Every structure is written in structure tokens, then in C-alpha cells.
Amino acid sequence: MCHPTSPFPFRLSRSNLTTMTTPDTLTLNSWQVIAATDEIPVGSITRTTLLDTPLALTRDRDGVPVVWRCTDEEPGDEIDPETILDRLPVTTGYGFVWTSLGTPPKELFSITEYAEPDRVNMSCGSIGIHVSAPRAVENFLDMGHFPYVHTDILGAEPHTEVKEYDVEVSEERDEVLATRCRFFQPRAALSATDGMEVEYVYRVPHPYCSVLYKSSPEAPERRDVIAIFLQPVSEDRCRAHLLQSMIDSTSTITELRRFQQTIFGQDKPILENQYPKRLPLDPRSETPIRADKSAIAYRRWLSQKGVTYGVIPAAG
Amino acid sequence: MTLSLSDSTWYPIASSDDLPFRHVYQGQLLGRELAVWRADDGNVNVWENRCLHRGVRLSIGINEGGELKCQYHGWRYANRSAGCTYIPAHPADAPARRIQNRTYPVREAFGLVWSAANDDQAFQPFPGAETGDWFPLRPIPVNAAPEDVLAGLIGLAPDDQPADILPGLAVRLGHAHYFVQPVDSGRAVIRGVLAGQPEDAIAILRHYNETLTKLRDRLERAARKKPAPAPLEPAFEKVSVDLATMPDIAIPRGNTTTVVVKRKWTSADGVIGFELAPREGHLPTFQPGAHIDLHLPNGLIRQYSITNGPGDLLSYIIGVKAESASKGGSKILVESVREGDLLSISEPRNNFPLRRDAVRTVLIAGGIGITPLLSMARFLDKSRLPYELHYFTRVGEQVAFRADLESLHGKVILHTGLARTEIGQTISQALGEWSHAQHVYVCGPSAMLESVRVTAATQGWPEESIHFEYFKNDKVIDDSSTFEVELARSAMTLQIPAGKTIMEVMREAGLSVPSSCEQGACGTCLTGVIEGECDHQDVYLNDSEKRANTAILTCVSRAKSARLVLDI
Incomplete structure (x- = not known):
């Protein structure tokens, strides 16, 4: 059973009452991330939820992921993937498994750096967050919270200024692009003793995914890549899957993972205290400032694309 | 139920x-x-x-x-x-x-x-x-x-x-x-x-x-x-239209509040304190460094800094210097306004904003210039941010707001009766060499402002780290340009010759234009700009408001473009 009945009498809380909505066509027909490939067991079942739909997944002996709509499978059940006939489309990319409940495009958006041979590519874990996927994307794009939420790591009071930066929606690639984003960081690298200004570039190539580029301390002409892929579990819940593609010959994978998990561990409680949990697209629902240019562009882009899942669409 | x-x-x-x-x-x-x-x-x-x-x-x-x-x-x-x-x-x-x-x-x-x-x-x-x-x-x-x-x-x-x-x-x-x-x-x-x-x-x-x-x-x-009742579903109210868009510069104007003079006292020799309270509720939000326009019984409008600390909205406290040379502004306040009188004040405006992202903040006050800096010190104090307040008074001049200064926890240094050269040295020492994220705020007589600006500049302080405010427009007005002004709502086009202000020409054409200081300091004649580029010469609008090019003070400012379209 995918929905075990609780042995305790329970009362409906507000989140249980949230009506399930049919995802918009774009969301339905897009690739959506569901798990880190190497965390899926071979020959036995694990489960997850995508767009309110329970899914079962496993890998065959060759390591190829198989995903299907869950009926009465239990996690840990042994399974012969050959017996699964009604499968959902699957692709792998950037160390993760992606599926779709509709008809997905041929290819996933590109992160060209990932293929460079000297990079350390790693998934940094998956964190459940009780907020919509677009809220989490917006938080990833936001620099203003660094001194308050990631104190002494990505920022520190009193260095709170968000300087002017550029935002565009690239028509060619259909993605939001923020460039020249600069922020003063007290300790931008482990070796740094003085604070320095760090420059970022952000891309939003998918309504629920964002990619961040920052100059690499080891090779200043190249850029480290940190990406967040959000799995829309329901309209107000998501799982954040993190990718790092670094030029770093000294840090261990454990250290690099711990760093990203610390950062997201700091974001989680803030995001879970955000209301409403779905991202409101009506410009009059919140109060933007100049520092929020990228968020405004992202909201408009979602509106124009007709994304309605995980957002509160603007009326009219 | x-x-x-x-x-x-x-x-x-x-x-x-x-x-x-x-x-x-x-x-x-x-x-x-x-x-x-x-x-x-x-x-x-x-x-x-x-x-x-x-x-x-x-x-x-x-x-x-x-x-x-x-x-x-x-x-x-x-x-x-x-x-x-x-x-x-x-x-x-x-x-x-x-x-x-x-x-x-x-x-x-x-x-x-x-x-x-x-x-x-x-x-x-x-x-x-x-x-x-x-x-x-x-x-x-x-x-x-x-x-x-x-x-x-x-x-x-x-x-x-x-x-x-x-x-x-x-x-x-x-x-x-x-x-x-x-x-x-x-x-x-x-x-x-x-x-x-x-x-x-x-x-x-x-x-x-x-x-x-x-x-x-x-x-x-x-x-x-029983079945659980449906929960109440309160909606979040929408923010106002002007908050929903990316902030253009909005220049608040016009709204005045009536206040009661709750208390009037001598804070120091020659400095009179006024406590202005609303008739009910609380006064509008202000930021440290903000001032109000006070509408005086004789029709004049004068600016006074708010000295209050954070969230202190039950009354505003201002300090007024009883200048002998006063042109009837401070004079009437000091001499004829009494406790219990009603006055009209504008909403607070801030042309002297305090950055709270400094690693070191130096506040320098001369005489009555202590008023905005007292407010700044109070905000920094409450947030436990570091600051040094240097307060210069002349020989024989007394320290205003002494009790308020004594209750601060930061470094408050009083300098009394220093000679001109000593003042220069003290300012130089107080400033020190500049390093990243240090800011200085100065308010006082023009000579002191100048001294701080020059000293800071020679000690490596960049311009954007030196903050000051004018209440008087001491600039020499350049009225040599000639241009055309179209009055959009009055359907009238006027030629402005060199030597005459927009306001003067508008008055000659029969328009009634409200004004007070006529030196670009009080904002009474603020007018919307629809088209054209302004040549701002006032001290009322702050830099971002000037850059926005959406409003002009017709008593001193002119046009850089050949034509200016005003919303009047």
C-alpha cells in the first residue's frame, strides 16, 4: 500500500485539506528529477512521490533505472525489473534520474561543465522541504539572505548590500539568466583571511531547477557549478537534490557534501516558515525591491510559460 | 454560532x-x-x-x-x-x-x-x-x-x-x-x-x-x-500598487499631520526642545536621519531633524536653535509657540539615511547638528552596532540633550570650546585612515562640514563614505540657461529667460504657485516632471530622487534639455 492507514485517529490538518490539482501541461510534459541515480537499489524497490503521484523505482542488473506508477509495492520488496511493463519515461543526467508523467522532450537542459574530465561531480544529497518547488528556486537565486541565514559562511552582517546586477530572459535558450551578481563574503574560501567580493551567475533553465556558477578559487578562469534540482512532490512540498561540479583537488567529497548540507539545513527552516507555501505570481502579493530583480523575472517567466503547479497564478 | x-x-x-x-x-x-x-x-x-x-x-x-x-x-x-x-x-x-x-x-x-x-x-x-x-x-x-x-x-x-x-x-x-x-x-x-x-x-x-x-x-x-469543521481561510491582503512594482523613486509630499506641542523646554542655553505629539494614536514611521517640515504659524516652513530612537512614535522630539540672526523661523517657534499649541508637520523625509552595514560608524556633530546624529546613535545603540559620536560645542555653548547622550552605551565624546586648529586635529584623529565599510556622518555649521569633507578626503575616505545634510541651500544658483516649459495641465507654454526662475515666470503668467523658502530647501514648490531633463540645484531632493528626474523644485532648478514638460 502506498498510503498506509494511520493506526491513530487523526484530524485533518490544513495541509491534508489542500486540494490536489492536475499539473499544467508544461509541468506534466517536462523531465522531473526524482532521485540520485546511485542511491536507487538494484533489484529492489524504493518509492517516491512526484506531482502527487506515488512512484516506484528500481535499477536493473546493468544499473539502468526503471520507474513506474506505484500500486501496492512496498519499499525493500525484491523485484525483477523485467516484469515491469508499464514504465514511465526515464533519462539520467548530472547523476540523477529524471522521469515524466507526460511526453518529455528529447533532452534535458544542458550543463556543459559537467562533462569536463577534471571535475569532481557529486550529488550532495536530497532534502525534503515543506514548501513549493518555486519558492525553493527563488531562495536559491536570492543573495540578500546570505548574511542573515548563512551567517559567517556566505555572508555576514554588516555587509548586507546587494549591488545592481543584470537579469534577462534568454529567448534563445528560454531561461532566466542573472549576471554580474556580486556579494561581499567574509570568508569566500577556506584559505581566505580577508573578506572579498564574489561574483555569481545564475541560470534558471527549468521551472524547478537552477544552476549557479562562481569563480573557482583553484582555477580563477574557470567556474565551480552548484545546481539545485527540485522534485515537486506536491503543490507545497518538494525535495531539493543538489549537484556540485567543482574544480577542487584538495577537499574530500565528505567535506564538500557537508558544506552544501549545512547551507541547505540553514535554508530549510526559513523556507518552511514562508506563507503562502505556493509561490504567488500576482505582483501585489509581496513587496519586491531592486535586489529581487531575478525573482521578479523568474515569476514573470513562470506566468508567461503558464506554469500553475506550485504557484498561485495571478488573477485575470 | x-x-x-x-x-x-x-x-x-x-x-x-x-x-x-x-x-x-x-x-x-x-x-x-x-x-x-x-x-x-x-x-x-x-x-x-x-x-x-x-x-x-x-x-x-x-x-x-x-x-x-x-x-x-x-x-x-x-x-x-x-x-x-x-x-x-x-x-x-x-x-x-x-x-x-x-x-x-x-x-x-x-x-x-x-x-x-x-x-x-x-x-x-x-x-x-x-x-x-x-x-x-x-x-x-x-x-x-x-x-x-x-x-x-x-x-x-x-x-x-x-x-x-x-x-x-x-x-x-x-x-x-x-x-x-x-x-x-x-x-x-x-x-x-x-x-x-x-x-x-x-x-x-x-x-x-x-x-x-x-x-x-x-x-x-x-x-x-464529529466531522472536523472547515478551517477559516483568511486571505493575505494585497500590497498597494506602488509596492508591487519595482520601486521607482516616489517622493512623498503633501500629507500633513496635526500635532500638539506637548512639552517645550530649554535643553541647553540657546537650544529649545519641543515634544510634538499626535492628537491620537502614534506618529508615522521614520528612519534615523529623517526630518519633518514644520509649518509655522506665520506661514513659513522649516525643517527639523527627529531625535528619536527606534520605534519611538508616541511623539517626535526636535531641537530648535534660538538664533539671533533667525529670519523668523526658529524665532517664532522659540518666542511664541507654547505648550498646548497645535502645529502642522509633514510626514518624515529622509535625505540623510544611515547605513547599518558599516564596521565602523563615526558621527560628528557641531552645535544644533546633534539632532539627527542623536537619532542615529540611538538606532545603532539599540542594534548594538559600533559607533563613535563626537559632539563639538563652542566656548560657552552648552551640551543639548545631555541626559539622552548619557544614556547611550556607545562611545560618546564631548569636545567643548576647542580652537579652530584643535577642531581640525580632533576631526582628523576621530576619522583615522579609511578602510572598507567605514562611514562618517556629519551635521553642523558649514565650516565644520567643509572641514570634515576635506580632512576625510585627504585621509583616503571615498566620497560615498562621507554623509552630510544641508538644511540651507548655500550653493550658488546658476540661472544662466534659457529653455521652454510646457505646463501640461494648464495647456500653456512659457519661455524661461536667463536670470529668472521657472516659478517667477509661472507667476507672471498668472499661475498661483505655493512656495516657502524659495531657495530649494523646503520642497513646497515641488512639481511633477513629465518630459525633459532637469538641472537640479536644490538641496531638498536626495541623489536618487534627482536621478529619477520625476520632480523639480521650480524656485531654483532649471532644465538641461531645451524643453521641460511639467505636471501642473
């Missing part, structure tokens, strides 16, 4: 004990979440539990004593008004737009904190409340519909002593008054007060806790057997 989101009844939402200083309490009433906090002045604030910026709960924010600071981006909101005073992402800007959180009415009485969904009803305590001495009981939350909870309380009454049902989900049972706080359609809190102070408070509290806990268990058992 069904609960309504617009129910205007006052309900208790917290015990006074729930609100120690520097704490934020999360309350709930009629389905709405509330951030409830006590400021250092004792005032209790009940706000919608949501920062207007990105919707994060304010109950996880930080109570700084006079302001509440959001955890997500550090936005600060003032005690009483809930107006935003600081946006750290843009530390050099004063938040020009009026960003104000939703507030709810509040009263603290009988050991309880009361609130209501709206202002429709005046606070009416239960019968006999005002004369009694009340002992608050501990609250008991109940997962049951508020009306069922009330019925349960009524049922506690013995047969021979029926309950006295009061308006607003309240009931009296002998010595106890009970109030049901409707948290939501299926949740309530029983709050109560007893008449008189018991001898053994612990025993009494235990007795009532036991009785009410039994009642709660009964009510919750019954509630579980």
Missing part, C-alpha cells in the same frame, strides 16, 4: 506573561496567525505574522526592543506603526515607499493581551472589570470548536448557581470569568481571570488546571466523534 473572519469582538490572545522583553510570541485568532511582541517601552504589538517582503513568519524574527527584524533578509519594522525602517540589501537608501505590515488592535488588561480582527468595536472589558483586581489563570488550549468549548464551560456551573453568559464567547462562573479565544473553527484556548489575588496562587492554579484539563479531555473526545 459560526465564526466569522470579520468578527470584531475583542478576544484575549495571550497572557501578559507570554510577552517578556525581546521575545516574539506566535498567537492565533480566527484562523489568522499573529506575531505578538512587547517593545522596550512596554507597548504590545499585534501584527499579521508575515513579512511583506517574502512572506516569512515574523514570529521567528528578532525583537530588537524598538524594532522587529525579519530573519530572512533583516528588514526592520518599527514598534507601534509596523512601518519598515531599513532594508539591508540597499543600505544607502531610505525606504521611500511606505511599507507597512498589517497590524491589529491591541489592549493589555487584567493580565491578558486582547485583540480583535478589526477596529470596528471599541475595547469593552467585561462588566466590573475596571474596578476589580484580577488574577489570570493559565491558558488551556482545546482541540474543539470554540462554541462547543463555551458550552462546556457553561456546563461546569453547579445547578444552584447558573452561569452568567457574557457577550463574546465569555462566561462568568462565580469568581471566575472565562473567555474562549477562537483560534480557528476547530481550536480554542480557554483563558480566565479570578477576582482578587489568591493567598496560595500555586494551589489555585493547580485546582483550575485540573478542572479545565478534565473539561478539555471531554471536549476533545466529543470533537473527535
Whole structure:
């Protein structure tokens, strides 16, 4: 059973009452991330939820992921993937498994750096967050919270200024692009003793995914890549899957993972205290400032694309 | 009875004990979440539990004593008004737009904190409340519909002593008054007060806790057997249109408030303090460095800095110098305005914003110039940010606001009666060599401003780290340009020759144009610009307002373009 009945009498809380909505066509027909490939067991079942739909997944002996709509499978059940006939489309990319409940495009958006041979590519874990996927994307794009939420790591009071930066929606690639984003960081690298200004570039190539580029301390002409892929579990819940593609010959994978998990561990409680949990697209629902240019562009882009899942669409 | 989101009844939402200083309490009433906090002045604030910026709960924010600071981006909101005073992402800007959180009415009485969904009803305590001495009981939350909870309380009454049902989900049972706080359609809190102070408070509290806990268990058992009522669904109000767009520079103007001169006193020889209070409620939010325009009985308008600290909105305190050379501005205030008089003031404007992102802040005041810097010091003090305040007074001149300065915790240094060269040396030492994120703010006589600017520049301070404010326009006005002005609403085109101001030409053409200082300092003649490029020569608009090119002071400013279209 995918929905075990609780042995305790329970009362409906507000989140249980949230009506399930049919995802918009774009969301339905897009690739959506569901798990880190190497965390899926071979020959036995694990489960997850995508767009309110329970899914079962496993890998065959060759390591190829198989995903299907869950009926009465239990996690840990042994399974012969050959017996699964009604499968959902699957692709792998950037160390993760992606599926779709509709008809997905041929290819996933590109992160060209990932293929460079000297990079350390790693998934940094998956964190459940009780907020919509677009809220989490917006938080990833936001620099203003660094001194308050990631104190002494990505920022520190009193260095709170968000300087002017550029935002565009690239028509060619259909993605939001923020460039020249600069922020003063007290300790931008482990070796740094003085604070320095760090420059970022952000891309939003998918309504629920964002990619961040920052100059690499080891090779200043190249850029480290940190990406967040959000799995829309329901309209107000998501799982954040993190990718790092670094030029770093000294840090261990454990250290690099711990760093990203610390950062997201700091974001989680803030995001879970955000209301409403779905991202409101009506410009009059919140109060933007100049520092929020990228968020405004992202909201408009979602509106124009007709994304309605995980957002509160603007009326009219 | 069904609960309504617009129910205007006052309900208790917290015990006074729930609100120690520097704490934020999360309350709930009629389905709405509330951030409830006590400021250092004792005032209790009940706000919608949501920062207007990105919707994060304010109950996880930080109570700084006079302001509440959001955890997500550090936005600060003032005690009483809930107006935003600081946006750290843009530390050099004063938040020009009026960003104000939703507030709810509040009263603290009988050991309880009361609130209501709206202002429709005046606070009416239960019968006999005002004369009694009340002992608050501990609250008991109940997962049951508020009306069922009330019925349960009524049922506690013995047969021979029926309950006295009061308006607003309240009931009296002998010595106890009970109030049901409707948290939501299926949740309530029983709050109560007893008449008189018991001898053994612990025993009494235990007795009532036991009785009410039994009642709660009964009510919750019954509630579980019923279908859960649909929760109330309060909507978040939309922000105003001007807040929804990316901020263009809005120049507030026109709105005045009538204030009463509550107190007038001699703060120092030649400096008169005025306390200006609203006739009811509180005054508008201001930021450190802000000033008000004071409309004087003789029609003149003069600017005075607010000296107050964060969230201090019950009155504004200003300092006025009784100058012998005064042109009738300060003079009339000092000589003829008395306690109890009514005056008209503008909304606070800020051309002297304080950045709160400095590692070192140097405040330099000369004479009456202490007023905006006192406010700045108070804000920095409350947030425990480092600062040094140097206050220069002349020989024989006294220190104004001495008691206020003494209560500050930062480094306050008084320099009295120094010779000119000594002042220069002292300023040089106070400034030191510049390094990243150091800022200096100076207010005082023109000579002192100049001295600080020159000294700072030679010691490596970049221009954007030196902040000062003019109240007088000492600049030489360049009136050599000629251009054309089209008055859009008056359907009139005027030629402005060299040597004449736009205002003069407009008056000659028969238009009535309000003005006061006519030197580009007071803002009375501010006019909207529709087209063309302004040649700003005033000291009223701040740099970003000037850059925005949306308004002009017609008494001194001119056009860089050949043609200017004004909204008049």
C-alpha cells in the first residue's frame, strides 16, 4: 500500500485539506528529477512521490533505472525489473534520474561543465522541504539572505548590500539568466583571511531547477557549478537534490557534501516558515525591491510559460 | 454560532506573561496567525505574522526592543506603526515607499493581551472589570470548536448557581470569568481571570488546571466523534500598487499631520526642545536621519531633524536653535509657540539615511547638528552596532540633550570650546585612515562640514563614505540657461529667460504657485516632471530622487534639455 492507514485517529490538518490539482501541461510534459541515480537499489524497490503521484523505482542488473506508477509495492520488496511493463519515461543526467508523467522532450537542459574530465561531480544529497518547488528556486537565486541565514559562511552582517546586477530572459535558450551578481563574503574560501567580493551567475533553465556558477578559487578562469534540482512532490512540498561540479583537488567529497548540507539545513527552516507555501505570481502579493530583480523575472517567466503547479497564478 | 473572519469582538490572545522583553510570541485568532511582541517601552504589538517582503513568519524574527527584524533578509519594522525602517540589501537608501505590515488592535488588561480582527468595536472589558483586581489563570488550549468549548464551560456551573453568559464567547462562573479565544473553527484556548489575588496562587492554579484539563479531555473526545469543521481561510491582503512594482523613486509630499506641542523646554542655553505629539494614536514611521517640515504659524516652513530612537512614535522630539540672526523661523517657534499649541508637520523625509552595514560608524556633530546624529546613535545603540559620536560645542555653548547622550552605551565624546586648529586635529584623529565599510556622518555649521569633507578626503575616505545634510541651500544658483516649459495641465507654454526662475515666470503668467523658502530647501514648490531633463540645484531632493528626474523644485532648478514638460 502506498498510503498506509494511520493506526491513530487523526484530524485533518490544513495541509491534508489542500486540494490536489492536475499539473499544467508544461509541468506534466517536462523531465522531473526524482532521485540520485546511485542511491536507487538494484533489484529492489524504493518509492517516491512526484506531482502527487506515488512512484516506484528500481535499477536493473546493468544499473539502468526503471520507474513506474506505484500500486501496492512496498519499499525493500525484491523485484525483477523485467516484469515491469508499464514504465514511465526515464533519462539520467548530472547523476540523477529524471522521469515524466507526460511526453518529455528529447533532452534535458544542458550543463556543459559537467562533462569536463577534471571535475569532481557529486550529488550532495536530497532534502525534503515543506514548501513549493518555486519558492525553493527563488531562495536559491536570492543573495540578500546570505548574511542573515548563512551567517559567517556566505555572508555576514554588516555587509548586507546587494549591488545592481543584470537579469534577462534568454529567448534563445528560454531561461532566466542573472549576471554580474556580486556579494561581499567574509570568508569566500577556506584559505581566505580577508573578506572579498564574489561574483555569481545564475541560470534558471527549468521551472524547478537552477544552476549557479562562481569563480573557482583553484582555477580563477574557470567556474565551480552548484545546481539545485527540485522534485515537486506536491503543490507545497518538494525535495531539493543538489549537484556540485567543482574544480577542487584538495577537499574530500565528505567535506564538500557537508558544506552544501549545512547551507541547505540553514535554508530549510526559513523556507518552511514562508506563507503562502505556493509561490504567488500576482505582483501585489509581496513587496519586491531592486535586489529581487531575478525573482521578479523568474515569476514573470513562470506566468508567461503558464506554469500553475506550485504557484498561485495571478488573477485575470 | 459560526465564526466569522470579520468578527470584531475583542478576544484575549495571550497572557501578559507570554510577552517578556525581546521575545516574539506566535498567537492565533480566527484562523489568522499573529506575531505578538512587547517593545522596550512596554507597548504590545499585534501584527499579521508575515513579512511583506517574502512572506516569512515574523514570529521567528528578532525583537530588537524598538524594532522587529525579519530573519530572512533583516528588514526592520518599527514598534507601534509596523512601518519598515531599513532594508539591508540597499543600505544607502531610505525606504521611500511606505511599507507597512498589517497590524491589529491591541489592549493589555487584567493580565491578558486582547485583540480583535478589526477596529470596528471599541475595547469593552467585561462588566466590573475596571474596578476589580484580577488574577489570570493559565491558558488551556482545546482541540474543539470554540462554541462547543463555551458550552462546556457553561456546563461546569453547579445547578444552584447558573452561569452568567457574557457577550463574546465569555462566561462568568462565580469568581471566575472565562473567555474562549477562537483560534480557528476547530481550536480554542480557554483563558480566565479570578477576582482578587489568591493567598496560595500555586494551589489555585493547580485546582483550575485540573478542572479545565478534565473539561478539555471531554471536549476533545466529543470533537473527535464529529466531522472536523472547515478551517477559516483568511486571505493575505494585497500590497498597494506602488509596492508591487519595482520601486521607482516616489517622493512623498503633501500629507500633513496635526500635532500638539506637548512639552517645550530649554535643553541647553540657546537650544529649545519641543515634544510634538499626535492628537491620537502614534506618529508615522521614520528612519534615523529623517526630518519633518514644520509649518509655522506665520506661514513659513522649516525643517527639523527627529531625535528619536527606534520605534519611538508616541511623539517626535526636535531641537530648535534660538538664533539671533533667525529670519523668523526658529524665532517664532522659540518666542511664541507654547505648550498646548497645535502645529502642522509633514510626514518624515529622509535625505540623510544611515547605513547599518558599516564596521565602523563615526558621527560628528557641531552645535544644533546633534539632532539627527542623536537619532542615529540611538538606532545603532539599540542594534548594538559600533559607533563613535563626537559632539563639538563652542566656548560657552552648552551640551543639548545631555541626559539622552548619557544614556547611550556607545562611545560618546564631548569636545567643548576647542580652537579652530584643535577642531581640525580632533576631526582628523576621530576619522583615522579609511578602510572598507567605514562611514562618517556629519551635521553642523558649514565650516565644520567643509572641514570634515576635506580632512576625510585627504585621509583616503571615498566620497560615498562621507554623509552630510544641508538644511540651507548655500550653493550658488546658476540661472544662466534659457529653455521652454510646457505646463501640461494648464495647456500653456512659457519661455524661461536667463536670470529668472521657472516659478517667477509661472507667476507672471498668472499661475498661483505655493512656495516657502524659495531657495530649494523646503520642497513646497515641488512639481511633477513629465518630459525633459532637469538641472537640479536644490538641496531638498536626495541623489536618487534627482536621478529619477520625476520632480523639480521650480524656485531654483532649471532644465538641461531645451524643453521641460511639467505636471501642473
